[in-house]
Amino acid sequence: MILFVIKRFALAVTTVFVVSVLVFLLVHAGDTTPGVVAVGIGGTQEQIEAYNEQIGWYDPLIVQYLAWLGSALTGDLGTSLTNGSDVLDEILRRFPVTASLAFGATVVSSVLGVVLGVTAAVRRGLADRLVSVFAGMGAAVPAFWLGIVLVFVFAVQSSLLPATGYVRFEDSPSGWFSSLVLPVLTLAIGGAAFIARQTRASMLEALGQEYIRTLRATAMPTWRILYVHALRSASLPIVASIALQFIALFGGSIIVEVLFALPGLGVAVQGAVGQADAPAVQGIVVVATLVVVVVNLLLELTNSFLDPKLRTS
Amino acid sequence: MSDTAAFPTRSSQRASRRPLQAPQALRTLLRSPLGMLGLAWLVVIVVASLTAPLWLPYPIEYQDFSAVLAGPSAAHLLGTDELGRDVLSRIFAAGAGSLITTFLAAVVAIGVALPLALIAAASSARIETIINRVTEIAMSIPALVIIIAVIGAVGTNLYLVMTCLGLLIAGGIYRVFVGQAKSLQSQLYVDAAEVDGLRPAMVSIRHILPNMATTIFVQFVLVFAIGLMLQAGLAFIGFGPQPPEPSWGGLIQSASKQIYVHPWLMVPTGLVLVFTVLGANAVADTLAGGQGAPPSQVALGPEARRRRRELKAAAPVAVESAPEGMLIVKGLTIGVDDGPELVSSVSFEVAPGTVLGVVGESGCGKTLTALSLVGLLPPGVNPREGSIRWGARDLARLDESGLAAIRGREIGFVGQEPMRALDPMFTIGYQLAGAVRRLRGVGKADARAEAASLLGKVGIVDAERVLRSYPHQISGGMAQRVAIALALAGRPKLLIADEPTTALDVTVQAEILSLLRGLVAETGMSMVMVTHDFGVVADICDEVVVMYAGQVIESGTVHDVLGAAEHPYTTALLAADPHAGLGVVGQERLASIPGQVPQPRDWPTGCRFADRCAFAQPQCVVPVPLIARDRGDGGVRCVRVHELQLGRLDDPVPLDAATPVDGGADPTAPTTAAAPARNGKVRS
Ligand code: SF4
Numbered sequence: 003m004i005l006f007v008i009k010r011f012a013l014a015v016t017t018v019f020v021v022s023v024l025v026f027l028l029v030h031a032g033d034t035t036p037g038v039v040a041v042g043i044g045g046t047q048e049q050i051e052a053y054n055e056q057i058g059w060y061d062p063l064i065v066q067y068l069a070w071l072g073s074a075l076t077g078d079l080g081t082s083l084t085n086g087s088d089v090l091d092e093i094l095r096r097f098p099v100t101a102s103l104a105f106g107a108t109v110v111s112s113v114l115g116v117v118l119g120v121t122a123a124v125r126r127g128l129a130d131r132l133v134s135v136f137a138g139m140g141a142a143v144p145a146f147w148l149g150i151v152l153v154f155v156f157a158v159q160s161s162l163l164p165a166t167g168y169v170r171f172e173d174s175p176s177g178w179f180s181s182l183v184l185p186v187l188t189l190a191i192g193g194a195a196f197i198a199r200q201t202r203a204s205m206l207e208a209l210g211q212e213y214i215r216t217l218r219a220t221a222m223p224t225w226r227i228l229y230v231h232a233l234r235s236a237s238l239p240i241v242a243s244i245a246l247q248f249i250a251l252f253g254g255s256i257i258v259e260v261l262f263a264l265p266g267l268g269v270a271v272q273g274a275v276g277q278a279d280a281p282a283v284q285g286i287v288v289v290a291t292l293v294v295v296v297v298n299l300l301l302e303l304t305n306s307f308l309d310p311k312l313r314t315s
Numbered sequence: 316m317s318d319t320a321a322f323p324t325r326s327s328q329r330a331s332r333r334p335l336q337a338p339q340a341l342r343t344l345l346r347s348p349l350g351m352l353g354l355a356w357l358v359v360i361v362v363a364s365l366t367a368p369l370w371l372p373y374p375i376e377y378q379d380f381s382a383v384l385a386g387p388s389a390a391h392l393l394g395t396d397e398l399g400r401d402v403l404s405r406i407f408a409a410g411a412g413s414l415i416t417t418f419l420a421a422v423v424a425i426g427v428a429l430p431l432a433l434i435a436a437a438s439s440a441r442i443e444t445i446i447n448r449v450t451e452i453a454m455s456i457p458a459l460v461i462i463i464a465v466i467g468a469v470g471t472n473l474y475l476v477m478t479c480l481g482l483l484i485a486g487g488i489y490r491v492f493v494g495q496a497k498s499l500q501s502q503l504y505v506d507a508a509e510v511d512g513l514r515p516a517m518v519s520i521r522h523i524l525p526n527m528a529t530t531i532f533v534q535f536v537l538v539f540a541i542g543l544m545l546q547a548g549l550a551f552i553g554f555g556p557q558p559p560e561p562s563w564g565g566l567i568q569s570a571s572k573q574i575y576v577h578p579w580l581m582v583p584t585g586l587v588l589v590f591t592v593l594g595a596n597a598v599a600d601t602l603a604g605g606q607g608a609p610p611s612q613v614a615l616g617p618e619a620r621r622r623r624r625e626l627k628a629a630a631p632v633a634v635e636s637a638p639e640g641m642l643i644v645k646g647l648t649i650g651v652d653d654g655p656e657l658v659s660s661v662s663f664e665v666a667p668g669t670v671l672g673v674v675g676e677s678g679c680g681k682t683l684t685a686l687s688l689v690g691l692l693p694p695g696v697n698p699r700e701g702s703i704r705w706g707a708r709d710l711a712r713l714d715e716s717g718l719a720a721i722r723g724r725e726i727g728f729v730g731q732e733p734m735r736a737l738d739p740m741f742t743i744g745y746q747l748a749g750a751v752r753r754l755r756g757v758g759k760a761d762a763r764a765e766a767a768s769l770l771g772k773v774g775i776v777d778a779e780r781v782l783r784s785y786p787h788q789i790s791g792g793m794a795q796r797v798a799i800a801l802a803l804a805g806r807p808k809l810l811i812a813d814e815p816t817t818a819l820d821v822t823v824q825a826e827i828l829s830l831l832r833g834l835v836a837e838t839g840m841s842m843v844m845v846t847h848d849f850g851v852v853a854d855i856c857d858e859v860v861v862m863y864a865g866q867v868i869e870s871g872t873v874h875d876v877l878g879a880a881e882h883p884y885t886t887a888l889l890a891a892d893p894h895a896g897l898g899v900v901g902q903e904r905l906a907s908i909p910g911q912v913p914q915p916r917d918w919p920t921g922c923r924f925a926d927r928c929a930f931a932q933p934q935c936v937v938p939v940p941l942i943a944r945d946r947g948d949g950g951v952r953c954v955r956v957h958e959l960q961l962g963r964l965d966d967p968v969p970l971d972a973a974t975p976v977d978g979g980a981d982p983t984a985p986t987t988a989a990a991p992a993r994n995g996k997v998r999s
Binding site: 013014016017020021024025028029031032123124125126127129130138139141142143144145146147150151153154158206207209210211212213214215216217218219220221222223224227228231234235246249250252253254256257260261271272274275276278283286287290291294295298310311314 | 455596618
C-alpha cells in the first residue's frame with residue numbers, strides 16, 4: 003500500500019514536471035519574443051532586444067528552464083508581459099471561478115451519472131432505454147452548443163437565469179449560485195453521460211457475479227444486494243471514470259468559461275495565448291496540470307483504499 | 316502488487332472481453348439498424364463534404380442581401396447567416412477541412428498506440444512498465460490546455476494541432492490495445508507460431524494484428540468523434556481556421572451571436588455536428604458488440620414483475636404437504652421464459668438425514684435442478700410444471716419473499732466455485748456474521764462469536780484470522796469451507812451442494828467430502844449432492860438419480876445403481892470410469908461416451924440418448940417412460956431395459972468383449988455395456 007502511494011505520487015510529480023518542460027519548450031518555439039509583447043507596438047528593435055536580454059531570453063534553454071523552475075518552486079511564476087501583474091496572484095484570483103465550475107460539474111455529473119446508471123441497471127426496461135438515449139446524446143452533443151441552447155431556453159426565452167457573467171460568492175451567494183447553474187450544467191451533461199454508461203455497465207457486471215447467488219442463498223434482501231454489494235463492487239470503476247472525467251471537465255471548462263464570460267483560468271489562458279504572454283501561459287498551464295494531477299491522485303488513493311486487494315497488499 | 320494503474324478505464328475493461336472477429340463484426344453492423352444509420356450518415360457527410368466544390372449551390376462568400384438571417388427556403392435550404400450567406404454551402408465547405416484534420420488525429424493516435432501496444436505485449440515486463448508509465452502521464456494531462464499552449468506556439472495550424480491531439484489521446488487508446496494484444500499474445504496459436512521460429516515482430520503482424528482489426532477500427536471511429544468535437548470547440552473559442560474560412564465550430568460561434576434575433580442559425584450546424592458524432596459512436600458501439608455483461612443473478616425490473624404477475628395469475632395447485640424435513644420433487648419441468656425446456660419432468664425424494672446424488676454430464680440440467688430447490692434459478696428461467704414440496708409449501712410456486720424466508724434458514728446452498736462465491740469487497744467476518752445475524756436474528760457480538768464457532772465446525776483452525784481476511788487472502792479449499800459455513804449459518808435442514816469439490820485440488824476434494832459427510836452425520840440434515848463424479852456418489856450418497864438431457868434416466872440406491880446399472884448411459888459412464896464404485900475420490904472423471912449431450916432445442920421426442928446409445932433400435936424413437944428397475948427400487952428410462960438386462964452382468968466392465976456398433980445400424984445389438992466405452996476418453 004505504502005509502496006503504491008509512493009509510486010503514484012512519483013508519477014504525479016513526473017507528470018507535472020513533463021508538462022512544465024513541454025510548455026516551456028512550446029513558449030520558446032513560438033516566433034514572438036517576450037520583448038515584442040512587453041515593449042508593445044511602436045517599440046524599437048533595441049528596446050525589444052534590451053528587454054529580452056534583461057530577462058535572459060538569449061541564455062541556453064536549460065539555464066532558463068532551471069531559473070523558471072527555481073522561482074516557480076518558491077511561488078514566483080513571473081509577471082505578465084501585457085499588464086505587469088504577478089502571474090500567481092492573477093491565477094489565485096481566477097482560481098475560484100474555474101474551481102467552482104470544474105468541481106461543480108464533477109459533482110453534478112457524478113451524482114447524475116451514478117443515479118442514472120444505477121437506475122438503468124436496476125430497473126431495466128423503459129428506464130434503461132431512456133438512460134441509453136441520454137448517454138448517447140450526452141456523449142455526442144458538444145458542450146458549447148448545448149450551452150448556447152441552454153442560454154436560449156433559460157436566459158433568452160425565460161429569464162430564469164443570467165445568460166453570462168460571474169458573481170463572486172463573497173458578493174452574493176445566491177448570485178454566485180445562479181451565475182454557475184448554466185455553465186455547470188453545460189459542462190456536466192457530457193460527463194454525466196459517460197459516468198452513467200460506466201455505472202450501468204459496472205453494476206450489471208457485478209450483478210452477474212456468482213457471489214450474488216451466495217448472498218441470495220443466505221437471504222440477503224434484494225435492495226441490499228443491489229445498493230450495498232453490487233454498488234460497492236461497481237464503485238471502483240465508477241471512481242476511476244470520475245477521475246478521467248475530471249481531467250476532461252477541467253480542460254472543457256476553458257470553452258465553457260469563454261461561452262459564459264466567466265473570468266476564470268480558461269479565459270485567462272485563452273487571452274494569454276492570443277497575446278503571446280509567455281509567463282502567463284506557462285504559469286497557468288502548469289498550475290492547471292497541478293490541480294488535475296492532485297485531484298486525480300486523491301481519487302486514485304480513494305480507489306486503492308476502496309479495493310481490498312490493493313489495501314491489504 | 317501489480318504494476319497496472321489503479322484505474323481501469325471503461326475502454327480497457329471493454330477490451331478485456333473477447334472482441335468480435337472482423338467478418339462477424341461486419342455482419343453485426345449490417346444487421347443493426349442504428350449502426351447502419353450511423354454509417355450511412357457518416358458516408359453522406361464525408362462524400363458530400365469532400366465533393367462540396369462540385370455541387371454547392373452558392374460560393375461560400377456569396378452574399379444574398381435579399382435574404383439576411385433568413386430561415387429555410389427553396390433558395391436557401393438551411394437559411395442564411397447575418398451576411399446573407401447560404402448556410403448549407405458554408406457547412407459543407409467547412410466539412411472537408413474538419414474531417415480531414417480529424418482523420419489525421421485518429422491516424423496519429425492509432426499509429427502511435429498500436430505499435431506501442433504490440434511492443435509492450437511482446438517484450439519484457441520492464442519495457443511494458445516503461446510504456447505504461449509514459450502513457451499514464453499522457454492520460455493524466457488535460458489535453459485541451461496543452462493544445463491551447465501548442466496553438467500559442469505554432470498558431471492555428473490545424474494539421475499540427477490535430478497531430479498533437481492524436482499524440483495526447485494515444486495514451487488512452489494504448490490501454491485498450493495493450494489489454495487485447497496481451498491476451499492474444501498468450502493464446503496458444505501464437506505460442507505455436509513462436510515455436511515455428513517466427514520473429515516476435517512477425518508474430519505480431521501476422522497473428523495478432525488481424526485479430527485486432529475490429530478493435531482498431533472501433534477506436535479509430537471513437538477518436539474521430541472526440542477529435543471532431545474538440546476541434547469544433549477550439550474553433551468556437553477562436554482557435555480554429557481564421558475567418559473568412561468557415562469551420563463548424565466557427566459557424567456555431569457566429570450563430571451564437573445571433574441567438575437573440577435568429578436562433579434558427581444554431582440548428583443546422585449544430586445538428587450536423589451532433590449527428591456526425593452520434594453516427595460515429597453508433598458505428599463504434601455496434602462493432603464493439605454492445606456490453607457483454609454476464610446475465611444478472613437477480614431478477615430485475617420487467618423480469619421480476621413478470622414473474623410476480625405469473626405467480627399471481629397461476630391457478631393455485633393443491634399440493635399435499637410433505638412430511639417434516641422431507642423434500643419431494645414431482646414432475647418438475649424448468650424452462651426459459653418463451654424459450655426451450657431445460658429440465659423435463661424430474662421427480663425424486665430426499666428423506667431427512669439422507670444424501671441424494673444427482674449425476675450427469677455437463678448440460679444435463681443437474682445444476683438447474685439443484686438451483687430450483689432453493690429458488691436460485693437465474694432470472695428468466697423458471698419452473699413450468701410440477702412441484703417441489705417442502706413442508707406445506709411448494710417451492711416451484713413460491714414468490715421471492717416466500718423463498719427468501721426459506722433460503723439459508725431451511726435450505727442452504729453451496730456452489731461450485733468457492734473463490735467466486737464470496738464477495739471480494741467484504742471481509743469473511745462481515746459476510747459470515749452478517750448471514751448469522753440475518754438468519755438467526757441474533758445481535759452483533761453473538762453473531763461474531765457464532766461465526767467463529769461455525770468456522771471451527773468446518774475445520775478452520777485459526778478462525779479469528781480468517782474472519783479478518785478478505786476472500787483473496789485465503790486458499791480455494793479454505794474458501795469452500797467458508798462457503799459451507801455460510802450455508803450452515805441458518806442451521807438448514809437440507810443442504811444443496813452443486814459440485815462442491817469440482818474446482819478444488821484432489822487432496823482438498825477428499826477433505827471437503829469428509830467434512831460434508833461428517834456434517835450430515837452430526838447435524839442430521841439431508842443433502843442433495845450434484846456431481847459428475849461417481850466416486851463422490853459412492854463416497855457420500857445414499858440414493859442417486861442419473862440425469863441426461865434434462866431427464867432422470869435412472870434412479871435408485873447407490874448400491875443398486877453403481878453395482879448393477881441398468882440404463883445404457885449409466886453403464887457406459889461407469890464403464891468409462893474404472894474406479895467408480897470403489898469410492899476412490901479424485902480425478903476428473905465422468906466419463907465418456909462418444910458424442911455430446913444434445914442441446915435442449917434438439918431434444919428428440921423419443922429416447923434422448925438414442926444418438927449415442929450402442930443399443931439404439933427403431934423402437935427407441937417413441938417417448939420413453941421411467942420404468943421400474945429390474946432389481947431394487949427406482950426407475951430406468953429405457954424401453955429395452957428388460958430385454959438388455961445390463962444390470963445382471965456380473966462384471967460390467969469387460970474391456971475386450973463385444974463388438975462396437977454404430978448407433979443402431981446393426982440389427983443384432985450387442986449385449987454388453989463395454990462397447991460404448993471404447994472410443995472416448997474421460998471428460999465431462
Ligand atoms: S436402448 Fe433405446 S431407449 Fe434404451 S437408452 Fe438406448 S436408445 Fe434409449
